[in-house]
Amino acid sequence: MSATSDRPSQLEQSIESLLKQLKVGQRYVAPRPAGSGDAYFLSLMAQQSEHTIVVFCADPLQARRLVNEVKVFNPSLNCLHFPDWETLPYDAFSPHQDLISERLLALHALGQHEVDILVVPVTTALACLAPVSFIAAYTFSFKKGQRLKEQALKEQLILANYEHVAQVTAAGEFSIRGSLIDLFPMGSAVPYRLDLFDDEIDSIRAFDVDTQRSLYPVNEVKLLPGREFPMDESARNHFRAKFRERFEGDPSKAIPYRDISNGIAFAGVEYYLPLFYAEPAELFDYLPEGTICLTVGDLESTIQSFHEDTRSRYEFLKYDSERPILAPEDLYLSVEQFFAGLAKFARIHWNNEAEHPSIKPSPDVAVQSRAQQPFCKLEQLLLQTGTRTILCADSPGRRETLLQLLSEQALAPDAKIQSLEQIRANKKDLAPFSLVVAPLYQGFSLPEEHIVLLTEGDLYPETAVSRLQRRRQERQSNVDFMVRDLAELTAGDPVVHVNYGVGRYLGLVNMEVGDEGPVEMLKLEYADHSELYVPVSQLHVISRYGGADPENAPLHTLGSGQWDRAKKKAAIKVRDTAAELLNLYAHRASREGVAFKLPLSDYQAFVDGFGFEETPDQAAAIEAVIVDLTSDQPMDRLVCGDVGFGKTEVALRAAFIAVANGKQVALLCPTTLLAEQHAQTFANRFADWPVTVAELSRFRTGKETQQVLESLAKGTTDIVVGTHKILAKGTKFKNLGLVIIDEEHRFGVRQKEALKALRAEVDILTLTATPIPRTLGMSLEGVRDFSVIATAPEKRLAIKTFVRREDNSTIREACLRELKRGGQVYFLHNEVSTIMNRAAHLQELLPEARIGVAHGQMSERELEQVMKGFYQQRYNILLCTTIIETGIDVPSANTIIIHRADKLGLAQLHQLRGRVGRSHHQAYAYLLTPGEDAISSNARKRLEAIQSMEELGSGFYLAMHDLEIRGTGEILGEAQSGNIQEIGFSLYTEMLNKAIKALKDGKEPNYESPFDQSCEVRLHASALLPSDYCPDVNARLSIYKRLAHAASLEDLRNLQEELIDRFGSLPDEVKNLLSTHRLRILAEPFSISVVDIGDEQAIITFNQSSQVDPLSLIDLVQKNKHIHFKGPERIQIELKAAWKLEQRIQEIASILGRLQLSPQNAVAN
Secondary structure (H helix, E strand, O other), X not given: OOOOOOOOOHHHHHHHHHHHHOOOOOEEEEEXXXXXXXXXXXXXXXXXXXXXXXXXEOOHHHHHHHXXXXXXXXXXXXXXXXXXXXXXXXXXXXXXXXXXXXXHHHHHHHHOOOOOEEEEEHHHHOEOEOOHHHHHHOOEEEEOOOEOOHHHHHXXXXXXXXXXXXXXXXXXXXXXXXXXXXXXXXXXXXXXXXXXXXXXXXXXXXXXXXXXXXXXXXXXXXXXXXXXXXXXXXXXXXXXXXXXXXXXXXXXXXXXXXXXXXXXXXXXXXXXXXXXXXXXXXXXXXXXXXXXXXXXXXXXXXXXXXXXXXXXXXXXXXXXXXXXXXXXXXXXXXXXXXXXXXXXXXXXXXXXXXXXXXXXXXXXXXXXXXXXXXXXXXXXXXXXXXXXXXXXXXXXXHHHHHHHHHHHOOOOOEOOOOOHHHHHHXXXXXXXXXXXXXXXXXXXXXXXXXXXXXXXXHHOHHHHHHXXXXXXXXXXXXXXXXXXXXXXXXXXXXXXXXXXXEEEEEEEEEEEOHHHOEEEEEEEXXXXXXXXXXXXXXXXXXXXXXXXXXXXXXXOOOOOOHHHHHHXXXXXXXXXXXXXXXXXXXXXXXXXOOOXXXXXXXXXXXXXXXXXXXXXXXXXXXXXXHHHXXXXXXXXXXXXXXXXXXXXXXXXXXXXXXXXXXXXXXXXXXXXXXXXHHHHHHHHHOOOOOXXXXXXXXXXXXXXXXXXXXXXXXXXXXXXXXXXXXXXXXXXXXXXXXXXXXXXXXXXXXXXXXHHHHHOOOEEEEEEOOOOHHHHHXXXXXXXXXXXXXXXXXXXXXXXXXXXXXXXXXXXXXXXXXXXXXXXXXXXXXXXXXXXXXXXXXXXXXXXXXXXXXXXXXXXXXXXXXXXXXHOOOOOEEEEXXXXXXXXOOOOEEEEEEOOHHHOOHHHHHHHHOOOOOOOOOOEEEEEEOOHHHOOHHHHHHHHHHHHOOOOOOHHHHHHXXXXXXXXXXXXXXXXXXXXXXXXXXXXXXXXXXXXXHHHOOOOOOOOOOOOOOOEEEOXXXXXXXXXXXXXXXXXXXXXXXXXXXXXXXXXXXXXXXXXXXXXXXXXXXXXXXXXXXXXXXXXXXXXXXXEEOOOEEEEEEOOOOOEOHHHHHHHHHHOOOEEEXXXXXXXXXXXXXXXXXXXXXXXXXXXHHOOEOHHHHHHO
16 A cells, blocks of 8 residues: 655656646556556545546446445545446436436536546446536525525425425435425435424434434535426427427427426436537536546447447337437437547546556465365465565455454454555554455555555455445345335225224314314224224224225124124134144244254355345345254244345255255245256256255156155255155155245145145245235244345346237337347237237237247147247247246346236236346336226226336235235135134234233133223323324324334334424424323223323223232322222322323323232233
């Protein structure tokens, strides 16, 4: 690292002389530093130069890497990335908000001369940009103490292209609630909350998008424009005038013209940018004077091939009269124009052929994981005297792992150094071998300073490529939040009231009740149009009904006794289920499973075979599985992760640990094709290990199958992959240790029962994208352990889903868009009888396509041929039935067209859609229907659900939707539904949990009232969330629900903090609302049914089965003159007339605090 002593190193001197030689308009060729040395060189150069350095890269991945690594070498430099839009030229949708945000931030910083280094992929630098004046004109800032007019602010934000929403979640949005204004500025990592006092900004705080809680205060916020073009009146008129100039024909027929006239920024508007301005700018216009340009890679051929692609897309799309498009030369610089722009600046070109004199490649230290001494090459390097070696780990977690691995080989690096910064400062005292956290791609050596910098990529070269695509740190997904999100009720949804049964929710209404002032009520409708109003303070007696289809929920008749009968019947049934469950629990807990050992260095070598960075959720799931396997309880874990989110890797690692401990592994798949693919994956990953992988499926001959069965019984096969053949009676294992079930929702009840017989003995890992309702029910009840993988792999985009009427032009456009970018298409036609006619029709429509046909009635060999042909791209359209639902991964297939999508179920649609979008290209799913009027209302709902669940990781939510459309069925045994239909899913699970708790405590569950009746608190004052305090009905409902479920004063305090954070200081009604819940929480342990606080007296009523200690009650009454018994179940408390409501509440709270539980209950609790 560079010396901080008085004498600069030779490297620094050479950089200094290089900077002196540079002249505007001259190109200076220099050798490129080795490995990550290029980023080190850049960081030194930026330190010495007063001017901005702009790096043009031929390869976008290298661009991203340079930005990350310069920051590692010198965090104080402002090094920015100018990203691409990541859409194809002329695409009919817009780039992601985050990308636009990053681009605007870079352009703004260039204008402010705040950039040390800007890194740009060269094809991005070709696109035309907004003029420099535009960004300056639309940028404004807020300071603490500044005055603001709300209406003027709103208009200003809308002019700057910000969108007004109810709750801020993404860059470019704002929300105004009373005196609170939430803003998510473009170019910012977090949103901000402005708190106004009258019309002055009182405070500005950053807040968290997920929890909506404040993080830390700031003094000033800068707002960049929301888009790269203006949308004010003059800009729109300019657009329309230039549009009429450019394109012939009637402009009102063109979609872009119509949308902009109506003030809509249509999807794909970025490719009409030049029409907004008299003179669009290029990137060179933004560069400050004296900028040094550095070019990396073969720019000319990259630009050339980009222009060829763009030109061919233009030729293909230019005849569309509804969407006329601009010629490529209007949107992009040509090769000549680009190099002419470069010529205005001093330019260095890095030559890859020559070796840099001061920064050379690092020596070869690759770990040979099979050798006796895996680290022998590293040991030899460390023996050289005078050389100081620094090993860089990717993360603190990896540093610990490396320390462990090195100590096994008796190597002890100095790990006290925190960052490369410290090394630069204390270079003289550097230990011969040190370990530091610095995520770098490839090492390099500085021979003049006798320093060698090594990275994990040097130790494990095969993983280096994937580490280039390093992901951002994301938080793991919180399952509770996911489940709670689903509690958003909309008017018309069925709900269950504990005492009255199933009714339909009609919305929130305000009613005056006696002397209490307005109270917010839920309005419910029951059979025969009778209505019931439930105060929001009693929301805990209401749960969402998830049994059957919401349209046909069985509404109960009020006062008929029908509900009580249903409830009692269910309670008796629940008791049996609970007993069975406890039995299974006890059986599993009492029976020792096998505690596997984790062989660290072997496991590490196996992990390195995984070519990608794990996502945070995936890492958490793997961690959980390892913990399960190494504990002595049998594992039963469900890993719920979306299609293509890396569940297979979790299975591979579990299998490795089981096999390393001498156990056999069975992997169960629902279809032959999937078994084939898994067998291939497992064989590839275990290729270098002494592990035999066999397959049992239709693709194997009788003789082969027989051999596999024999070797399983003998124990010579370690891993078997197969369809339900594995469950057949004739399959015997010598030493089965782990069963992995893939796509669990495809197996029937009988097969699952067969698996249960195995379940008490072996570890079970279940993988699924859309769990069947019953499994999800079990996991949410804690019968099984549960991991959700909901973070998408880096660079995966959500699949764009369209529901369209079926017509030839839609099909042709969808197929051609995919074939044009060299991709492949799945066309799903689920009727074998007419599939050949469809093939002929498609061939006619798309003469350029190569079509393959696959369905379940073909012979195995034929099917295998077609599938392999598609995989090897001999066909580019696969016309098939749902046989591909759990099919093979074809990364280049990124469009799926589903004929008669209205006939398929939700989980099926989600699975099918998951066949595409397995790489970082934008994927499309077209769901074709015969038209809105020709499909059933249920089908319409399913299509709406799948279309709204575009974000990645939505399999879990869809399963929850499905749980509500279909019901969960019984948890054990073959009866799949029944009681749940009658009383609703959430109520059923609540009853089940109560019954399990009662049986665990050795008590018989109470059938008459299976619920603890909750305490009712009456304050005779208004207690609600006023609509001007919290305007969004869904947010109000969700808060009421969370208050009703708050189980401790700690929960209540957290909610109170959140309310103040999100909506401002508490009005009296909200304080009263919180007080009612505080008293409820204090009263519930004693089975108190009513706490009624009047002006002069309060009455506390106990249940018959009260849990209070009678002696403590008598003591209370004797010692306090103002407390009397009133009948056998009540005490009356005299209150002073002068007391305010708060003092009265405080008095009752302190009395409740002095009560004690009766001795036998105190023990039970």
